[in-house]
Amino acid sequence: MSRSEKKDMLLKVAEQLFYEYGFRGVGLKQIIKEANVANMTLYNHFASKEKLVEEVLKQRENRYWSYLDSQITFDSDSPFIQAVEAHGCWLKKESYKGDMFLRAIADYAGADNEIENIARGHKIKLLNYFQKIAQIKDEKMEQDLAHQFTLLLEGATSMTTLVGAEKATAYSLEIARKLVEETD
Amino acid sequence: MSRSEKKDMLLKVAEQLFYEYGFRGVGLKQIIKEANVANMTLYNHFASKEKLVEEVLKQRENRYWSYLDSQITFDSDSPFIQAVEAHGCWLKKESYKGDMFLRAIADYAGADNEIENIARGHKIKLLNYFQKIAQIKDEKMEQDLAHQFTLLLEGATSMTTLVGAEKATAYSLEIARKLVEETD
DNA sequence: AAATATATAGAACGACCTTTCTATTTTTAA
DNA sequence: TTAAAAATAGAAAGGTCGTTCTATATATTT
Missing domain, CATH: 1.10.357.10 (Tetracycline Repressor, domain 2)
Incomplete structure (x- = not known):
């Protein structure tokens, strides 16, 4: 997975989980796990949860x-x-x-x-x-x-x-x- | 404030705050503070946040x-x-x-x-x-x-x-x- | 007035959260 | 091939959450 593919995957997984369980009901841990990326990869692309x-x-x-x-x-x-x-x-x-x-x-x-x-x-x-x-x-x-x-x-x-x-x-x-x- | 008045106050404050900021966005701490009751008074009336x-x-x-x-x-x-x-x-x-x-x-x-x-x-x-x-x-x-x-x-x-x-x-x-x- | 029940403040618990740090590994470029 | 850059896993910091505990104070009832 390239750098931009990871960003896309993060956005896709985040949207799906946010929609299903609500913004406050989903933690970043769950998102990075389902997107198969590391913690810091998320913060490399998005400054904070709000920005995500x-x-x-x-x-x-x-x-x-x-x-x-x-x-x-x-x-x-x-x-x-x-x-x-x-x-x-x-x-x-x-x-x-x-x-x-x-x-x-x-x-x-x-x-x-x-x-x-x-x-x-x-x-x-x-x-x-x-x-x-x-x-x-x-x-x-x-x-x-x-x-x-x-x-x-x-x-x-x-x-x-x-x-x-x-x-x-x-x-x-x-x-x-x-x-x-x-x-x- | 009588016992039942406190329960009513808790329900009233909780409803208002939940409506304004969402169920997940409001903590019990804020509710008991605005209702002017003690922590345990809430748990005396409601077994959990979910029940509330x-x-x-x-x-x-x-x-x-x-x-x-x-x-x-x-x-x-x-x-x-x-x-x-x-x-x-x-x-x-x-x-x-x-x-x-x-x-x-x-x-x-x-x-x-x-x-x-x-x-x-x-x-x-x-x-x-x-x-x-x-x-x-x-x-x-x-x-x-x-x-x-x-x-x-x-x-x-x-x-x-x-x-x-x-x-x-x-x-x-x-x-x-x-x-x-x-x-x- | 004494005895019983209830309310109080506040600390403490463990779990989870977002964010940061660190040291190691992998990828990219010279 | 070697040097620089980026991604990794995992721990740790610092905070808040829901919930429980404790010991003191206040009401209620006998």
């Missing part, structure tokens, strides 16, 4: 947006519906038990750190995304639509914990269709 | 349902809309930053304990509640409606972290009205 968490979040955010971009083709369907469908596929693939960013916001709230900023930034970006594809005449309606769809995705993610990604996605899609139905 | 967490969750669930019951009058409006409104008021009062039960599920997942059961039970109860007030002819539609409204409440709770309880509630209400509009 930050990079894990950035990496996950990048993967999320890459996936969404790859799924959205801007064809016949409404881009709103496509976004909801794409998000649903992401849930099935990688978010089978709730949202990692909300957990980061919750776990590191108050502590004056960069982690909360990164996690919040991801959510803001989601809202901005819907605002961009909601470019319609009535500005109030545009804002409303963007917020409503953001709420829908957040709801679907939460529901995943309860009924699984399959059903959560289906229900969010049903609602989404009713929302666009009227504005088409 | 369990009772905090039970207490919060009771307060949630009491509040919902007090707000729902079964008058002219749809009971669905009333539930969404009541949940919105709860968010403004006590859930300004996300859902405590989802965090409990996430933080204590895998560990074979009672905590996850309690938190999950609360969510199931929410779903059952909507299933009960959705008693309509078409069973498929009934199931769908119940799930959709549960998703809406979950979405509103999540959005609170992002845009505050006021807006989150408003957007969830707008969606809710569209959902009942068609089935009335």
